[in-house]
Amino acid sequence: MAGTTDCKSLLPLISLFQSFRLSGSGTENPKGEIIHAVPWCSLDSSVCVRIAMEMNYQSNFKLNKTEKKLLRKQIKARHTLLRHEGIEAVSYATQSLVVANGGLGNSMSRKQLLPVLEKCGLVEALLMPPNKPYSFVRYKTTEESRSAYASLNGKEIVDDLGQKVILYLNFVEKVQWKELGHQVLPPGLTVVEEIISSEDEKMLLEIINWTEDTDNQNFQKSLKHRRVKHFGYEFHYENNNVNKDKPLPEGLPDLCDNFLEKWLAEGYIKHKPDQLTINQYEPGQGIPAHIDTHSAFEDEIVSLSLGSEVVMDFKHPDGIAVQVMLPRRSLLVMRGESRYLWTHGITPRKFDTVETSEHYKSGIITSDIGGLTLRKRGIRTSFTFRKVKHMPCTCNYSLVCDSQRKETSPSFPENDKEASQLEQEYVHRVYEEIAGHFSSTRHTPWPHIVEFLKALPDGSIVADIGCGNGKYLGINKELYTASEVA
Ligand SMILES: [Zn+2]
Missing domain, CATH: 2.60.120.1520 (Jelly Rolls)
Structure with a gap:
């Protein structure tokens, strides 16, 4: 296949991926979910091809509506993990799984998650990186991890805030995540x-x-x-x-x-x-x-x-x-x-x-x-x-x-050095200086916008361009909201 795949035909599909509950960095909505937008240009042709292949896979097997939705969400979780965290899922069974939505970052505690995972087999390790909306579990055997995959993927469980979350599982080669990179206190x-x-x-x-x-x-x-x-x-x-x-x-x-x-x-x-x-x-x-x-x-x-x-x-x-x-x-x-x-x-x-x-x-x-x-x-x-x-x-x-x-x-x-200094001085520093005041004085959503968001049909895709502190992100949970911070 040629390397220059035309992504245009896949645009409606790709736009589904513009809404993410999963990301290490991004805008937090009031519920504490992290929402992140991916620039169009960052979806390269190989990703488009892979998405297309997976969607073909979906249609080939004549899945019912619920199964299709589950598969779509699972694929979405997998791509988000790859894009934002560099975590690569594999399509064959291994001992380890990445559990999307089962992370400390979305209010899931070890106490809550571990018993759920242990029902499927002997958990060798459960790794919960700080503030991330996913965790890694390693089972003693591949049979056990396969059983966890079969019974927990798409399963709804209750987090520490009493909210229901749906877990999406993918196999990974090994348990891994990016280190914080700096393990000493700031000097002074x-x-x-x-x-x-x-x-x-x-x-x-x-x-x-x-x-x-x-x-x-x-x-x-x-x-x-x-x-x-x-x-x-x-x-x-x-x-x-x-x-x-x-x-x-x-x-x-x-x-x-x-x-x-x-x-x-x-x-x-x-x-x-x-x-x-x-x-x-x-x-x-x-x-x-x-x-x-x-x-x-x-x-x-x-x-x-x-x-x-x-x-x-x-x-x-x-x-x-x-x-x-x-x-x-x-x-x-x-x-x-x-x-x-x-x-x-x-x-x-x-x-x-x-x-x-x-x-x-x-x-x-x-x-x-x-x-x-x-x-x-x-x-x-x-x-x-x-x-x-x-x-x-x-x-x-x-x-x-x-x-x-x-x-x-x-x-x-x-x-480049001068350009970066200029940006630091006239963009970053200005935003740093005004951020606190800006955010604390722009808290209440405008009623007409709330009305508009609530009136949209479920599953609509909304782009909030220049979303500020993200005050509209949690208004209607049935929407796919992508946000952009200038
Ligand atoms: Zn000084």
Whole structure:
């Protein structure tokens, strides 16, 4: 067959593949499902040919409607895994299966999945990569994995949120997934466990009065994603900075002052902070990835986690992502590179992927066979202490430094490096800066669009071009929604 297969005749078919519940990276809809769009151009002719072959296979065997649907979904799962994760399924039986929709990333826990898999045979290993909507299972024998394939493919089971999900299984040669690639903490980051006692935690939580100042919007803001309160200096979300000439009259609460003095004396912190932001997160709430404005605060930023643990996502501009567990009553200290260069944020979800080990507390979440499970989030209150900076920032990370931003107008790039710097400066940095505010002020779907989406027939294909924070993705679950983030 010629290498230049014309894909046009397959367009309606390919468009089916534009909607994905399965992907490692993509847009999360409010249900926590990940939806990803594949650019048309990325479907090469070989994929088109394979899709066509599989669809022929389907028609040849005169399957009934339900079987056809199952096969279509299974093929879709297989192609998504290949496209987005590089996981290649094989068409013959092996000991190992990849279980699409049976992953920590779509709220399936080990506790939930393992018994289901064990009904089909002796499970040698169940590998659940963090935040991925699939897992791998290896059976003792090929007979057992074949039996699992026969009885579990297309089977509906209930996940940890009580939602029904359908599993799609494919054989794989070996259990594999891409490593996170970076298994050390971001430089300059430390987590001090049990820095305060349970009694201190209780006292600190009791000093917050969430009801006062309701008429003064500057003091307490109910951001769509969380409750926020400021001390020392008001923090302005419009420009991610503080008004340095206008400290708040009360300063920091006395109780906090005592702890800060103690931490200074014990060497956990080097500078005494003068600004405090208290955030309260309900399960399912989060904070967009951000770098605290360089010119606003000094190098050291510390955050105390109270009430519940949480997994915080750190990301380097090169794309390296590290997930760090912040246990209850621990102190996160960010200095240097981790404060200036890495973004940090909390993914809005109700469960976190955590290590199953009893001894394990803070630190990086890694994958290993049998080591990960889901834990329900509780209400977490963080006390973030910062020291307001009164001089321009002189850090070594000029690419992300607002004080060192070049004022010269951009010129036409001469090479790839310059083009990439230009993009970083005028596209990525701008989006990073406005993302939090943008997302928190664009939460409510427009009624007419909701009406439109709900009126569409089941199975319709919708492209949401420039979908922002993806607020329309979960409106009508019967649609295939593809989204595009500019
Ligand atoms: Zn800087």
